[in-house]
Amino acid sequence: xxxxxxxxxxxxxxxxxxxxxxxxxxxxxxxxxxxxxxxxxxxxxxxxxxxxxxxxxxxxxxxxxxxxxxxxxxxxxxxxxxxxxxxxxxxxxxxxxxxxx
Numbered sequence: 718x719x720x721x722x723x724x725x726x727x728x729x730x731x732x733x734x735x736x737x738x739x740x741x742x743x744x745x746x747x748x749x750x751x752x753x754x755x756x757x758x759x760x761x762x763x764x765x766x767x768x769x770x771x772x773x774x775x776x777x778x779x780x781x782x783x784x785x786x787x788x789x790x791x792x793x794x795x796x797x798x799x800x801x802x803x804x805x806x807x808x809x810x811x812x813x814x815x816x817x818x
Contacts, residue, residue: 734802739791742793754787758783759781763776
């Protein structure tokens with residue numbers, strides 16, 4: 718199989734998921750930092766056996782709302798855009814545990 722050089726490929730189109738995102742979110746170097754920040758928001762000192770208990774817990778509701786607000790503050794339009802951005806960043810950073818959904 719012949720390898721194509723970068724100069725032969727021509728101009729590549731930017732993924733539409735990046736439309737409207739700030740430039741700092743387009744940098745793969747900040748991916749782990751953002752993921753850690755969002756994880757720490759949802760980190761809890763208690764657990765729920767059922768999803769209904771999680772959804773009805775005031776403490777957990779506040780964490781969900783705080784995470785949602787943080788996603789907006791970072792520059793994401795909605796949660797689906799964040800998930801698509803995350804998939805792309807995992808591919809770019811070559812994480813081993815990536816699964817296509």
